[in-house]
Ligand SMILES: Nc1ncnc2c1ncn2[C@@H]1O[C@H](COP(=O)(O)OP(=O)(O)O)[C@@H](O)[C@H]1O
């Protein structure tokens with residue numbers, strides 16, 4: 505599918521502004537094929553923006569973004585709709601606040617896109633959905649409505665929903681931040697299982713440093729819209745080179 | 760009592776029939792216009808948004824009575840003469856449609872942005888997101904204000920007596936002039952309007968119940 509050299513995601517010289525506010529400036533980043541990267545940094549540093557740009561949910565003001573070589577943006581020029589959808593087909597995304605479809609059952613949440621986008625037959629889509637629900641431990645909730653689920657269950661459904669389109673790259677944006685503490689574990693367990701059993705590339709924005717440490721091949725620390733430091737988790741957490749990284753880590757993981 | 764009803768009920772029922780025609784015709788017209796203009800006002804295409812905005816603002820910002828006079832008495836000067844009933848249906852529809860467009864727009868805007876983003880992240884096209892995700896959530900929000908608009912439209916049908924249509928209010932006036940039984944006659948007329956409003960509201964509640972029936976205990 506993809507050559508070894510071709511990264512799953514590539515950001516080059518990306519500039520992103522909201523009006524006067526510059527969120528990313530000359531931002532460079534790559535996610536290798538099959539790589540698991542944890543993206544950490546203070547609130548407002550631009551982590552969500554990076555994920556949202558990758559999913560083509562945001563415009564950018566300059567630079568190049570590629571998804572498995574497919575340009576979403578080439579030197580600040582947007583791809584056409586067909587190409588954007590081709591790039592999006594490689595990606596799945598899970599949001600902090602789940603965004604399940606409240607008017608659809610859990611099963612329908614999982615089958616909607618495969619049926620409409622991938623033209624799957626109803627029974628085939630349902631079969632696959634049940635298998636995914638089993639994988640996240642929720643096969644008994646297929647007929648439930650989203651509002652009947654706990655936060656942790658909702659997020660596991662959202663993960664299954666993203667997986668139903670069989671993406672090559674998964675983007676996770678603080679998927680445990682909106683959860684009650686006792687539900688964080690069940691969601692991280694699903695992520696751990698995915699990380700261990702699939703070859704998907706994963707980009708995970710998180711404040712769970714302990715989890716990032718064991719999950720990620722590489723940790724990227726961002727601040728003020730720039731990558732400050734990146735490296736293997738033992739190095740970045742154990743022996744950070746940059747002062748700003750050290751300050752951030754001492755705030756989020758007290759000794 | 761029996762005599763009173765025997766004298767007055769038949770002409771009032773004849774008037775009621777016209778009132779119902781205006782309500783149903785105007786309602787259908789309003790529904791179509793509200794849906795089209797409401798969606799057009801949210802469009803990213805300027806050539807769709809702009810005419811819809813002009814339509815909504817003009818019809819909300821001017822008197823329904825003057826609109827009626829315009830269509831019935833002024834348009835003929837431009838070579839367009841419409842029958843009174845058609846004019847009534849059209850003006851009532853245009854007027855309620857303008858308010859209805861705002862109901863549609865506001866309900867769509869109240870569906871959280873995250874729903875659009877989740878749809879896009881699943882690679883659904885914007886039309887499909889609108890149709891399969893956003894509108895099903897917006898529809899239940901539209902119904903209570905839509906019910907009020909339908910009752911409002913029904914009450915506005917009385918204006919149409921001003922362009923020679925003998926709907927319910929007009930019929931009541933005619934009977935009063937003939938018999939001078941003012942108080943019981945208008946009491947009966949009010950009662951008929953009231954019952955009609957209750958029937959319309961009950962209808963809207965049924966639809967509301969129907970569109971939310973699949974859901975658990977949605978707020
Ligand atoms: N829609 C928006 N309009 C204006 N500013 C925004 C918008 N979204 C995000 N920002 C700003 O962009 C910066 C980065 O945001 P974000 O990527 O969400 O940060 P993070 O996910 O790291 O907390 C913040 O300063 C935030 O205020």
Ligand SMILES: [Mg+2]
Nearest residue numbers: 551552553678
């Ligand atoms: Mg964020």
